[in-house]
Amino acid sequence: MLDVRRLRLLRELSLRGTIAAVAEALAFTPSAVSQQLATLEREAGVPLLERTGRRVTLTPAGHTLVGHAEAVLARLEQAAAELADTRRGPAGPLRIGAFPTATRAMILPALTSLVDRHPGLEPMVVEIDPARVADALRAGDLDVALVHEYDFVPTVAEPGIATSPLCAEPMYLAGRTRPPESARTDSVLAGCRNSPWITATPGTLCHAMTIRACQAAGFTPRVRHQVDDFATVLSLVAAAQGVAVVPHLGIPTHPPAVSLTRLPLRRRTTIAHREGATHHPAVRAVTRALRSSVPTELTPLTDP
Incomplete structure (x- = not known):
């Protein structure tokens, strides 16, 4: 009999x-x-x-077993959700990223909303970069999370994640002066080709979005500052340190010296959880609460 815990390790090895x-x-x-993977090989009866030296790769049989492991783990998640649904309402810890x-x-x-409607729940919030969410969900460190994607930087489907x-x-160009109203998106950005730019740190989706949006407008930005906090980004813009592209939620307030020009670019926020957990009562509860908490100035989205 194949051990589920060892199957999880094999799945993680295929991903990491x-x-x-x-x-x-x-x-x-x-x-x-x-040791656990060696035991799994003995259980499977095939390599x-x-x-090769310090490197380990999966054999064709290993890849086949990973595919089955994904289905098994999703089915176990579904079973846990159905069992939880037999209890009287959502309860217990709920880790939100x-x-x-x-x-x-x-x-x-x-x-x-959650505290009012489901007092048995114990929500715990962790701020986490969206790039790390899938690993945290699969490892069980999170139960549900919000992630985002940008135009020019679509997300890739993650195994085991729904x-x-x-x-x-919407997204905005933040600068000290406002471009002409007649300027197209590409010309708005291209008009800043000689300006210093403020981007997020490399490796983040926000950084990739700015670089690719500028490249689509015909140039590669000359980056002066790399900052992840949008309030600090706007302060740098106000101090004439450069221009930046920022999302709507990143500008609840902004310095008077900063001019914002709306771009036809969007950032989309998505709810993520482990495959099979869609109907878990706690996941359902937090999903409903999140949908009711979308700010009115944003565009609600639903499954197609």
Whole structure:
């Protein structure tokens, strides 16, 4: 009989690439991960891993088993959701991941609704970069999370993760002067080709969005500052340190010296959780609370 815990380790190895990364993510030692995978190979009766020096890759049989592991883990998540549904209302810890602007604009009002309607729930919020959410969900560190994607930077479907759209918000060019009203998006951005730019830090979706939007307008931005906090970004713009592209939720207030020009670009926020957990009562409860907490100036989104 194949052990589910070992199947999870194999799935994580297929996603993370190294035994060390799996061990770090799941709080194991590398030797413990190796031992568990070796035991799984004996249970399977066929080689699942190929070892070349320090590198480990999956064999064709290993990849096949990972596909089955995804289905098994999703079905177990579904079983847990159905069992939880037999209890009297959502209860217990609920770990919610979110990016900072969503925490302020949507998570806080959603928590108020959750506490009022489901006093047995114990929501716990963790701010996390959307790029790390899938790993945290699969590892069980989060139960549900808000993630985002930008025009020019679509998200890639993650194994073991289910998503549903929540809302969309406009993007703005922040500068010291306002471009002509007749300027098209590409010419608005192109008009800043010689300006210094303020972007998020490399590796974030926001950074990639700015770079790609500028490249689509025909130039690569000359980056002077790399800052993730939008309030600080706007302060830098006000201090004539450069221009930036910011989302609506990143500008609840802005310095008087900053001019905002709306662009036909959007950031979309999505609710993510483990595959199979859609009907878990706690996931349903937080999803309803989040949908009721979307600011009126944003565009609500639903599944197609």
